Amino acid sequence: MLIETVSASLLASILKKGKLSNLKNIYIRGWYFLLAAGILQVLLLKISFLKIYFYPVMILSYLSILLCLGLNYKSIPMRIVFIGTFLNFTAIALNDGLMPVSLKGLEFAGYDVLSLTSSRIDTFHCLITESTRLRLLSDIIPIPEPYPFPQMLSIGDFFIMAGVFLFIMEAVKPKNAKA
Amino acid sequence: MNIPKKVLYYILILTLFAVALAYFIMSHYSLPRLSAVIFWMALAAISESLLIILPNGIGLSVSFATHLACIIISGPFLAVIVAASSYTFCLVKKEKKFAHIFNTPFYKSLFNIAQLIISAGIAGLIYLYTGGSIGEFSLVPTLLAVFSYSFINTLLLSELMTLLYNKKNILSSWMNIYKGVFINMLAVGLIGIILALAYMGYGPGAVILFFGPLLLARFSFKLYINMRSTYLETIQAFNKFLEAKDTYTSGHASRVQKYAEMIAQAVNLSEEKTERIRIAALLHDIGKVGISDNILNKPFSLSAGEYAEIKRHAVIGAEIIEGVDFLKNISTIILQHHERYDGKGYPFGLKEDEISPEAAILSIADVYDAMTSERPYRKALSKEEALVEIKKNAGTQLHPTFAKHFIELLEKELDKDVKNSC
Numbered sequence: 001m002l003i004e005t006v007s008a009s010l011l012a013s014i015l016k017k018g019k020l021s022n023l024k025n026i027y028i029r030g031w032y033f034l035l036a037a038g039i040l041q042v043l044l045l046k047i048s049f050l051k052i053y054f055y056p057v058m059i060l061s062y063l064s065i066l067l068c069l070g071l072n073y074k075s076i077p078m079r080i081v082f083i084g085t086f087l088n089f090t091a092i093a094l095n096d097g098l099m100p101v102s103l104k105g106l107e108f109a110g111y112d113v114l115s116l117t118s119s120r121i122d123t124f125h126c127l128i129t130e131s132t133r134l135r136l137l138s139d140i141i142p143i144p145e146p147y148p149f150p151q152m153l154s155i156g157d158f159f160i161m162a163g164v165f166l167f168i169m170e171a172v173k174p175k176n177a178k179a
Numbered sequence: 180m181n182i183p184k185k186v187l188y189y190i191l192i193l194t195l196f197a198v199a200l201a202y203f204i205m206s207h208y209s210l211p212r213l214s215a216v217i218f219w220m221a222l223a224a225i226s227e228s229l230l231i232i233l234p235n236g237i238g239l240s241v242s243f244a245t246h247l248a249c250i251i252i253s254g255p256f257l258a259v260i261v262a263a264s265s266y267t268f269c270l271v272k273k274e275k276k277f278a279h280i281f282n283t284p285f286y287k288s289l290f291n292i293a294q295l296i297i298s299a300g301i302a303g304l305i306y307l308y309t310g311g312s313i314g315e316f317s318l319v320p321t322l323l324a325v326f327s328y329s330f331i332n333t334l335l336l337s338e339l340m341t342l343l344y345n346k347k348n349i350l351s352s353w354m355n356i357y358k359g360v361f362i363n364m365l366a367v368g369l370i371g372i373i374l375a376l377a378y379m380g381y382g383p384g385a386v387i388l389f390f391g392p393l394l395l396a397r398f399s400f401k402l403y404i405n406m407r408s409t410y411l412e413t414i415q416a417f418n419k420f421l422e423a424k425d426t427y428t429s430g431h432a433s434r435v436q437k438y439a440e441m442i443a444q445a446v447n448l449s450e451e452k453t454e455r456i457r458i459a460a461l462l463h464d465i466g467k468v469g470i471s472d473n474i475l476n477k478p479f480s481l482s483a484g485e486y487a488e489i490k491r492h493a494v495i496g497a498e499i500i501e502g503v504d505f506l507k508n509i510s511t512i513i514l515q516h517h518e519r520y521d522g523k524g525y526p527f528g529l530k531e532d533e534i535s536p537e538a539a540i541l542s543i544a545d546v547y548d549a550m551t552s553e554r555p556y557r558k559a560l561s562k563e564e565a566l567v568e569i570k571k572n573a574g575t576q577l578h579p580t581f582a583k584h585f586i587e588l589l590e591k592e593l594d595k596d597v598k599n600s601c
Contacts, residue, residue, distance in 0.1 A: 030362060036369040043373070049380040056318035057376070064369060071362070 001151060005161040009168035018172030026171050033068035037061040045123050058097035058124075062089045077167035084159025091137035091154065098126040100138040101152050109142035109150040182286060186342045190290045193335065197293035200300045201259055208256040216257060218383050219249050222390065223265035229397050230271055241393065242269075243328065243364060246299045247371030248386075250324055252378055254313040255303025262299035266291045294335045302328035316376060325368035332364075333357045351447075359450045407505055411458070414503070418461060421468055431548055436460035438544035438585070445584040448536070456537050459512040463541060466496025466513070490525045493517050512537045516545060519576045539578035543569070543585050546577065562593060 013020065028034070040061040044050055050057060066089065069082040092099055101121060107113050119127040128135055139152035210216055227242040242265040249258040266288065271278045280288050302324040307313070311320030337353035370393065377385035418432055439460045443453040467475060470492055474485045481489065497514035500506045515529060515538035522530030524542075550565040560568065566589050573582035 030366070032366050033369070036366070036373065039373055040376075043376055043380070047376075047380040050376060053316045053376070056316060060318055060369075060372065067365065 001153060001157055001161060002164065004149065005164045006168065009165045010172075012165075013169055013172040016169075017174075018169070019174045020172055022172050022174070023168075028068065028072060030068040030071040033064040033071075037064045037068075040064075041124075055097040059093060062092065075167065075170070077163045077165075077170060080163030080166065081160050082163075084156040084161075084163060087137050087156030087159065088154055089156075091134050091156070094133040095126070095138075099124060099154070100128040100132045100135065101125050102128050102135075102138065102140045102142075105140055105142040105152050109144045109152060111150070183342065186339065187286065189339065189342055190286050190293070193293040193297065194289055197296040197300075201263075201296055204255045204259055204300055204303070208254045210256050210260070211253045215253070215383075216260065219245060219257065219261045220264040220268070222386070223261045224268035227265040227269035228271055229394070230269075241367050241370060241397070243332075243367045244371035244374055246295075247302075247321075247324060247328070247368055248375040248378065250299070250303045250306050251311070251316060251321060251372070251375040252314055254307065255300055258299040258303045259296050262295040263292050266295055290339065294332065297335065298328050298332040301331055314379065316372070316379070321372060325365065325371075328368075329357070329361060329364040333360060355450065410503060410505065414462060414465075414506075417468075418465060421465060431552065432461050432464065434548045434552075435463065435541070435544045438547055439541050441588055442540045442543060442581055442585050443537075445588055446540075446581060448540075452537055455509050455512065456540060458506065459509040459516070459537065460541055460544065462500060462506075462509070463496065463513050463516050463545065464492060465499055466492035466494065468499075469495040490517070494526050509537075511535055512541055514538075516541045518542070520578050521575045523576075534578070536578075536581070540581050543577050543581055546572075547585070547589075562589070562596075566590070566593070 010020070038061075040057050044054060044057055062085070065085055066082065069078055069085060072078040073082070088099065098120070103113060106127075116127070119129055121127060125139070128138055128140075132138065137155055139154045139157075141153045141155070141158075143149075143151050143153060223242045223245040226245055227240050230240045242262075245265065246258050246262045249261045267280055269279070305327045306320045306324040309320040309323050311317055311324070333356045334353055337356045338349055340356075341349045341352055370389075374386050374389060377389055422430070422432065436457055439456050440453060443456050448456070470488060474481065474488055493514055493516060497510040500510040500513055512535060514526070515534050518524035518527065518529045518534045518538060519542075520531060520534070520539070522528050547565055547569060550560045550568055551562060553559040566586065569577065569582055569589070570586055573579050573586070
């Protein structure tokens with residue numbers, strides 16, 4: 001989802017004659033919190049021992065993402081990303097650290113649902129069941145084929161995508177000499 | 180150095196408290212096996228040795244990460260021992276010499292060790308009393324331990340600063356330090372959690388695996404800081420050259436820096452912005468290199484053309500600074516330091532909030548120093564006369580709020596002068 005957003009925004013900025021070289025000037029305050037969040041999630045993926053701490057580590061990684069976004073609150077795109085991340089965070093926090101996914105949506109998106117053996121889809125996702133809370137904020141929006149990368153998105157994801165798109169567009173905008 | 184009695188008493192009290200706390204912890208909690216203790220002690224000493232002094236004078240050490248990891252994996256006893264040893268066994272390179280515990284003043288070592296024991300010990304106890312358990316990871320107690328550690332650590336440090344430099348307000352100096360380091364401590368705390376998770380999952384090997392990249396990151400950061408200070412030194416040398424050329428303004432830049440810093444602190448500007456003002460103040464007239472000596476040192480009034488030439492120094496200065504990557508963010512301050520609040524300044528005639536606060540502060544300091552020092556075309560004004568001028572121009576030429584704070588500062592200083600002369 002992020003790969004497509006970033007490519008789309010880069011494409012759009014080329015069409016709008018933005019300066020891609022401006023990308024090297026991007027500075028995200030507290031970027032190392034994003035890095036740490038990434039490391040925590042990779043640890044969860046790779047170290048099976050940590051499964052017992054899945055929930056607190058997941059929450060911690062989201063908190064550090066939110067902290068980094070919060071540090072950049074002056075940028076409006078970052079605020080939009082913050083809102084999206086916060087919506088996803090709420091869904092995850094209320095569902096044992098997992099993002100619930102709609103079964104119907106999965107089917108619609110062309111996913112082979114019969115291959116699922118349990119409600120846990122992968123490390124970070126599970127199926128929406130009776131006990132799922134806040135379904136509205138879960139992955140309920142299917143992006144089906146013929147889209148080359150069929151997937152399930154949440155409402156928060158759309159905020160994140162819009163924010164990232166705007167962030168990159170803003171970054172590549174040729175800056176006029178400040179008066 | 181002669182240390183005040185108050186400071187000695189303070190360190191003494193801290194030491195006694197640290198000893199009592201350590202005794203309590205020793206008698207209530209146990210240590211892991213010896214190899215683990217040595218492993219963490221070594222790791223802590225290495226990370227403390229790699230302390231980086233940030234441009235704002237605060238030392239950033241990642242040894243806190245090891246203290247936190249120890250709290251999580253083995254409880255307060257290990258944390259206290261590791262915290263104390265991180266200072267005891269550290270080697271810091273200072274100007275080509277190594278500083279270690281045997282060549283540091285005794286009271287300094289005592290303070291640092293006591294301070295570390297108290298921070299780590301209390302954070303460890305808070306971790307346990309809020310539901311954290313040894314060898315298991317739970318989020319809320321860990322976060323509380325991070326907060327309490329940073330809280331106590333900065334509090335003890337700022338109390339020392341207050342006593343050493345006779346500052347009145349401990350709360351404001353504490354808040355200042357806390358604001359400056361809080362985010363860093365959160366980041367280092369996060370590293371500590373990752374170390375603890377890695378240790379519990381895979382043992383010491385995994386910790387070293389994470390430590391390697393950390394050292395690399397620290398090395399490149401150090402290079403960046405070094406490069407930055409080399410840049411600054413070059414530019415300051417350049418500035419000296421400029422002052423030599425324009426004899427009337429010698430010492431101007433450093434005085435403006437002093438005044439601007441005073442105002443910035445009085446209005447509680449963030450440390451980041453204050454730092455920017457400090458650098459901008461040193462360099463604010465750098466654009467004068469582009470202006471002919473004849474005009475700069477002319478002992479009588481300038482023609483309109485010559486005045487227009489002088490005015491260009493703001494733009495020239497901003498252009499010079501713009502070319503230096505890490506100084507870019509102060510070019511606006513330099514560009515705007517001759518703008519006036521009422522919009523009658525140059526180069527762009529910006530007014531009120533269109534002018535950055537940093538530039539508005541710098542311009543007050545600049546105007547004041549220009550008035551109180553002698554110029555080719557007039558004598559210096561006395562402090563009282565300059566104060567009257569500042570009052571008169573607040574709200575027209577100068578930013579009213581910043582000017583008000585500066586006036587208060589000046590009045591306090593004048594009062595002091597009067598008292599001293601009596």
